[in-house]
Amino acid sequence: MSCFLNSLRRIGCGLVLSGLVAPAAWAGGQPPKYALSDLPPGLLENAHAVVREYEETLLVKSVGRTVQTVRRAATILDENGKHWAGELVSYDQLNTVNYLRGAVYDANGRLIRQLKASDVKDYSLADGFSLATDTRGRLADLSQPNYPYTVEFEYEVTSDNPLFYSSWHPQAGEQVAVEHASFRVITPAELPLRYQERHLPSGSAVVRGKQGTLDVYQWQVANLAALEQEPAGPPLEELVPAVLTAPSAFEVQGHRGALTSWQTLGQWNYDLNAGRDMLPADVKARIAALVKDVPDERARIRRVYEYLQANTRYISIQLGLGGWQTFPASAVSATGYGDCKALTNYCMALLKAADVTAYCALVRADEADIRTEFPSNQFNHVVLCVPLKAAKADTVWLECTSQNEAFGYMGSFTGNRHALLLTPSGGKIVRTPRYGATENRRERRADLYLDAQGTATVSVQTVRTGQEQDDQSQLLHGLSPADQKKRIAESLPLPNFSITKFNLAPDRRVALPAVVETLGLTLPNFAPPSGKRAFLTPNLLSRLPALAPPVGERRADIWLDHAFSHADTVRIHVPAGFQAETLPPPVQLITAFGTYSSQIQTLPDGTLQYVRRLHMPRTRFPRTDYPAYVEFRRKISAADKTQLVLLKNEA
Secondary structure, eight states: OOOOTTSSOSOTTSOOBSSOOOGGGGSTTOOOOSOGGGSOGGGGTTOSEEEEEEEEEEEEEETTEEEEEEEEEEEEOSGGGGGGGEEEEEEBTTEEEEEEEEEEEOTTSOEEEEOOGGGOEEEEOOOSSEEEEOOEEEEEEOOOSSSSEEEEEEEEEEESOTTSOOOBOSSOSTTEEEEEEEEEEEEETTSOOEEEEESOOTTOSOEEEEETTEEEEEEEEEEEOOOOOOTTOOOGGGTSOEEEEEOSEEEETTEEEEOSSHHHHHHHHHHHHTTOOOOOHHHHHHHHHHHTTOOOHHHHHHHHHHHHHHHOEEOEEEOGGGGTSOOOHHHHHHHSEEOHHHHHHHHHHHHHHTTOOOEEEEEOTTSOOOOTTSOSOOOOEEEEEEEOSSOTTOEEEEOTTOSSOOTTOOHHHHOSSEEEEEETTEEEEEEOOOOOTTTSEEEEEEEEEEOTTSOEEEEEEEEEEGGGGHHHHHHHHHSOHHHHHHHHHHHOOOSSOEEEEEEEEEOTTSSSOEEEEEEEEEETTSSOOBTTEEEEOSOOSOOOOOOOOOOSOOOSOEEEOOOEEEEEEEEEEOOTTEEEEEOOOOEEEEOSSOEEEEEEEEOTTSOEEEEEEEEEOOEEEOGGGHHHHHHHHHHHHHHHTOOEEEEEOOO
16 A cells, blocks of 8 residues: 655665775684674673674765765674674665675684675565566675674665665664664765754764864764563664754755755655646546536545546556656556555546645655654655545545545554645645544454353454454455455464354444454353353453563553554353352453453343443553553453353252
C-alpha cells in the first residue's frame, strides 16, 4: 500500500563517516585492530555486537549535491549479532556509490581477509510490486563461522538528492553497544545546517568550528551500553542518542526549494505537482454523470472513491524525481494504474470534476509519527484530504492505493498521526483521523455446550471494528477461505481443538469498517471430570498475560499506544446432573491505565454466563508507575485464569 517518496534516499544501515582509512592500511602486516581484549567489560553485557568505531561525515558541496562517507567497525559476539557483518549501500539515478571497502579481523584483532570486488554483489532493490524502479544495492557480507570477530566497512556516496540529509543513529538496534561514534557535517556558511539533538549523553552536544570557509558541526558519543526495548515501553528510537539534520535550501533536478518551515516544504511539493490534475473530457463527463443526482457532498465523494477503487490499481513507480512528482491524472486515466502520488492526484482530479475540492497530504505510513517540531522530509506516503463544505469541522480522508479499504478509513496504517497538507499557499500540519477505544472494539459472544465426559462444543461470533479489524480485513482480501481458516486457527490460544465451522465476512451495516468472524469449535477434554467435580476456565479466547516484574531501574515511560475496548460474553451450558459448586467473586479494576471487570452469574434457565470487559486508553505514564501497571496486569491475568468448579449431583 505504501510508496517511498524518497526513492530510497539513504544507504545501508544509515551509518556514515569521516576520516577514511587509506587503501594501504588494508594491506597485511598491519598491527592488530579491534581486539576483543581492548573492549571495556561493561560493553559486553547484554550485547550481541559492539560498534567499535562509527564515523560519518556529510559534506554539503552545494544546494544540489552532498557527499556522504562512512566507516563502521563492529565486533560480532554471537549468531544474534550476525546481521552486523554485512553492509548494503543503495544507489539510483540521484545517488552514486564511489567506493565500498571492507575487512574482517579475528578476536585478537588480526586481519583475516579483505573485501574483494568479487565479494560485492549488485542487486536490484525492486520491491516486487513496482512497475519501474532504478534503485539498486551493493551488498558486502563478511560473516564468519566462528565468533567473535570484527568487520570494518567504509563507503562513499555522492547524492544529487539533498532534500534528505543524514540522520545520525549511532546505536541503531537492541542489544548493541557502542564504543565510539562521531558525526560531522561540513557545509557552506550560506547553507546553514538545521539539526535536532535527541537523547544525547551529557557533554555530547554539537561542537561548532570552521574548515577554511566552511562551517563544521560535530558530535561524538562513547561507551554506550547495550539496551533492550522494555515491556509496554516506547520504541528504542525514543531512548537512544540521535541527531536529525535537514537542509535550509535544496535543489533536486533543477527544482529548487526551501526547508525552513512546513509551509515551504509543502509549497515545493505543491508547485512540483501543480497542473498535473487535468482529465480527458470524456472522464470529466463520466464523473459529472455519476454524481449529477447526488446532492449530498459526502455521498458524491463516496461515489467517486468507489469509481477510483473499481478502475485503478496500485503499482509503485520510482525513477529519479518520480519519488515526489506524480504522473499526470490523464496518464492514470489511460493506464488504470499509478503509485500513491499518482492515484491520490487522480482521485483529487476526479473529485474536482464532481465539484469537490480536495488536497494531497504527505504522511509517514506504518511507522512512528513524524516529529512536528522539526520540519523536514519525514514522509513515505500520500493520502487525500477532503474538507467538507457543509461542515467546517468535518473532513473525509481517503486511502487511494487500496481497492478494498473502507470509505473514509485510515486505520493503523495512516491514522492517529500528523500529515502535511499540500495547498496553494504551502504546507500545513494537520491530524489524520483518531481511533480510540470507542472505535477500536472487539465484541465476542460464545455458547459453550459441555457433555458429561468433558468435551465441549462451542459456537463463537466475534465482531471487530476500527483498528481491531485491520488484521482480519487483510486476511479477508488477501487469502483464500482455507488460508483464512488456517491463520485464524494459528491465533487461537487453545491447546487442543478442531474447527467445525468457519466464516469471515465484512459487516457493512456500521459506519466504521467491521469484520465478523464465526467459528464452530470442538474442544476434547476441555473439562474432564475428576471424581465428582469438573474444572473449566470460562475465559476461552481473551486472556491477557501478566508482565514480568521490573529488574533493576526502568528506563522508559509506559507507552500504551493502542487504545481498544473488548467485551466477551460466554454462556456455559452444563451437562445434566452438574451445577456450579461455587461462583468466583466478581472482579472490578478501575485505574488510570484502564478498566477491567469480570463476573459469572447463573441465569434463570441454569445456564452460567461469564461477562468480561476491558477498556484501555491510548496514553503515556512515567516510568515510576511501572510497578503499579505490572500489578494491574497481574490482577487481570489472575482473573482471566479463574476456574469454575462444577459439582455432580449425587442423585
